[in-house]
Amino acid sequence: MFELDVRSRKPIYEQLVEKLKKLIINDVLKEDEKLPSVRELAQQLTINPNTIQKAYRELEAQGYIYSLKGKGSFVHPVEKSENEEGLKKVREELKQLFAEAIYLGMTTEEIQAILREMEGVN
Amino acid sequence: MFELDVRSRKPIYEQLVEKLKKLIINDVLKEDEKLPSVRELAQQLTINPNTIQKAYRELEAQGYIYSLKGKGSFVHPVEKSENEEGLKKVREELKQLFAEAIYLGMTTEEIQAILREMEGVN
Amino acid sequence: MFELDVRSRKPIYEQLVEKLKKLIINDVLKEDEKLPSVRELAQQLTINPNTIQKAYRELEAQGYIYSLKGKGSFVHPVEKSENEEGLKKVREELKQLFAEAIYLGMTTEEIQAILREMEGVN
Amino acid sequence: MFELDVRSRKPIYEQLVEKLKKLIINDVLKEDEKLPSVRELAQQLTINPNTIQKAYRELEAQGYIYSLKGKGSFVHPVEKSENEEGLKKVREELKQLFAEAIYLGMTTEEIQAILREMEGVN
DNA sequence: GTGGTCTAGACCACT
């Protein structure tokens, strides 16, 4: 399910956060769907449960999942109004990435083409 | 010249890398222009020279600058052919970031607006 | 009657305690009025009866309700003399919360505005 | 310096977060002042360093402190614009607490008196 | 020396 690079300088829990975020964003994990339990995932990835939990906690703090004691962790339904902080961050990242793309020689047309592709998918 | 956020959880050398990248991308630092020397910059920013050197090393590894022993560091001219790898990576990142922006509730119009802003700047 | 947020990280029984407290405080549940029975409420909210009972026990401990074996639970009439302890606690909490609000940049005017809103309601 | 109740059902790290928040809010710990190091505080309180770190991490997430690898943790200067989320939470808590105070028999005059006291202090 | 990550293993609270 996942490919984690244990040797990477990027912490394992951060890698996990990113991977899971992707799955949620790309709708592989649907709203209110249950994530694998901490222990289960820990066993699958042969990683310490605490590390998994740290990732889940981070995802909860960022508003992507919610956790219920005794029940499990679930994908948090999107409520656009709430994530003002996340939006701000994404806007910054867009600016930065656009600058880099243009620097590397991409035209605005190419960038818009990629954007249009996305529209079709979702 | 720079504004480094000592409070950021991001290591200072990474901030330096980003800032210098921006300057290169936005053509403030032109092709083959000499960057300030490690010592000079260290003094200006009241930061340990080792930190500066680490940033320069990182920029060299990413292909943004080149260093000549005893002469200094210089902005690497862009060569389209070389950057096919970089372009591929950026395209992937664009896709992912677009997906995230849309997930958080941004419209394609908003995204395009940000892109148009960039055009004006460059 | 209630809106419980199953997604909240707050235990359900705590949410129940707060909601019921509010109803009592806002005089929706009058003095000596009978609360719904544990079973009844459990069925209404499709929640485990044990959870309801835990909430009722907590409310009793805090002096908001009293329970009569075989009869049910009832709203405890306020008796000023009894609540000197509660008042002292609330005064402390007010001080602390005011300090926090001011620290975060709220003006005393804003705080008073919120207080005035409350007056209208009750 | 602190009084922690290890037996409390409230987690130790949360107690720590609250205590430290109070110290910051009440200006006992000033802007950019260094907090005790994780290990130091752990030893003082005879608590595991991981627990202290968890508290510090939470405080960082809430914007009250910032941590620098290799340097220490410091009080984050207040920037009113940033804590919109925190303000929202405080407003809710104010409403709730006002309702409770009024229920217990406090008059709005008494509440305002407490607020005025605070003004003088800060 | 500082914060940050990770593991191993224990115990608790909730359902």
Next chain:
DNA sequence: GTGGTCTAGACCACC
């Protein structure tokens, strides 16, 4: 059985 907390102890990255 689930997430949450805590401890003990190791190692890494940064300065």
